[in-house]
Amino acid sequence: MNRQSFSIAVATSVLLGVIAATPPIADAQERDATPVQPSFTQGEAQSGITMLYQWKGNNPRTANVGTIKSADGAEWTVPAKTHFHAATKAADLYNEANGVEPEGIADVELEAIPVIDAGGDEVFTAYVFGDNYFEFSVNGKLLAVDAVPMTPFNSSVIRFRTQRPFTIGIMGVDWEERLGLGFEKFKGAPFHQGDAGLVAVVKDAADETVSVTDANWKAQTFYTAPLKTKECLVRKGTIRDSSKCSTEDTADGTNYFAAHWPIPENWAASDFDDSGWPNAVTYTNDFVGVDNKPAYTNFTDLFDAPDSDAQFIWSSNLVHDNLVLMRTTIGNQ
Ligand SMILES: [Ca+2]
Ligand SMILES: [Ca+2]
Ligand SMILES: [Ca+2]
Ligand SMILES: [Ca+2]
Numbered sequence: 179m180n181r182q183s184f185s186i187a188v189a190t191s192v193l194l195g196v197i198a199a200t201p202p203i204a205d206a207q208e209r210d211a212t213p214v215q216p217s218f219t220q221g222e223a224q225s226g227i228t229m230l231y232q233w234k235g236n237n238p239r240t241a242n243v244g245t246i247k248s249a250d251g252a253e254w255t256v257p258a259k260t261h262f263h264a265a266t267k268a269a270d271l272y273n274e275a276n277g278v279e280p281e282g283i284a285d286v287e288l289e290a291i292p293v294i295d296a297g298g299d300e301v302f303t304a305y306v307f308g309d310n311y312f313e314f315s316v317n318g319k320l321l322a323v324d325a326v327p328m329t330p331f332n333s334s335v336i337r338f339r340t341q342r343p344f345t346i347g348i349m350g351v352d353w354e355e356r357l358g359l360g361f362e363k364f365k366g367a368p369f370h371q372g373d374a375g376l377v378a379v380v381k382d383a384a385d386e387t388v389s390v391t392d393a394n395w396k397a398q399t400f401y402t403a404p405l406k407t408k409e410c411l412v413r414k415g416t417i418r419d420s421s422k423c424s425t426e427d428t429a430d431g432t433n434y435f436a437a438h439w440p441i442p443e444n445w446a447a448s449d450f451d452d453s454g455w456p457n458a459v460t461y462t463n464d465f466v467g468v469d470n471k472p473a474y475t476n477f478t479d480l481f482d483a484p485d486s487d488a489q490f491i492w493s494s495n496l497v498h499d500n501l502v503l504m505r506t507t508i509g510n511q
Pocket of ligand 3: 481482483487488489490
């Protein structure tokens with residue numbers, strides 16, 4: 179319901195003596211930390227198939243999106259509804275597709291990267307490597323999106339101007355080729371379960387690190403697949419735990435399920451209440467498997483700095499959780 183009809187509904191409820199007016203459902207569920215029930219889909223998305231990006235080089239992949247309906251009639255964009263075409267692309271730290279392949283941070287001309295206005299006078303620089311795709315917001319404003327949705331594995335720099343305290347919101351997407359199923363086609367395996375992970379470092383104008391991804395961040399999943407059965411997904415409060423779901427590849431995954439949850443419209447805003455979200459889970463470089471990815475390994479002095487080591491983060495399941503929202507707030511100095 180829109181704001182006006184909601185106001186009318188509230189007024190009517192009060193007139194009728196119904197004290198507890200019912201707010202819009204997503205809002206109420208987030209505020210009360212009442213678990214939001216997922217919608218389940220089964221099989222591969224067949225409609226709205228759109229190509230976002232095609233990479234024909236090493237490890238060639240086509241990144242598509244599609245739509246699929248759940249039994250309750252809701253339509254879901256998989257693997258995620260993105261702003262890939264509409265939003266500013268984050269500048270390349272390392273991107274083979276654009277021929278940007280510096281040996282290290284010393285070879286990156288940071289001053290040439292435009293500063294995006296997020297309201298304020300202090301300039302910050304964020305360095306992000308995501309498997310596979312991210313969208314980066316500050317105080318609810320989308321500043322930039324990953325230039326490559328799936329492959330090649332790239333990394334990005336975002337310079338922005340804001341003031342402390344400020345909230346960073348990152349949408350992370352583990353891309354897929356079997357849309358709606360969370361499977362990719364990998365080295366001849368037609369239904370392979372791909373994994374995810376995101377690492378970020380934020381520095382101030384004096385090159386001091388003000389934030390690294392770690393277990394203090396919040397992370398919640400909104401799309402979990404493939405699920406061999408719906409029952410392997412355990413929901414307890416706001417915990418969405420797919421650790422009991424099989425991570426095995428399969429010869430035919432077309433009957434597998436997926437769980438989808440609606441994304442709160444204001445999830446990236448500074449005043450969004452993320453107290454019900456789980457803390458991010460950290461993963462080692464080895465577990466994520468970055469040793470053959472120069473978009474990461476050329477910048478270990480950034481991502482693995484001994485005094486401020488950024489951790490790979492994600493929700494509790496690096497394989498099944500394919501759309502994860504992550505948040506942190508950088509306080510005053
Ligand atoms: Ca990417
Ligand atoms: Ca992946
Ligand atoms: Ca690290
Ligand atoms: Ca996955």
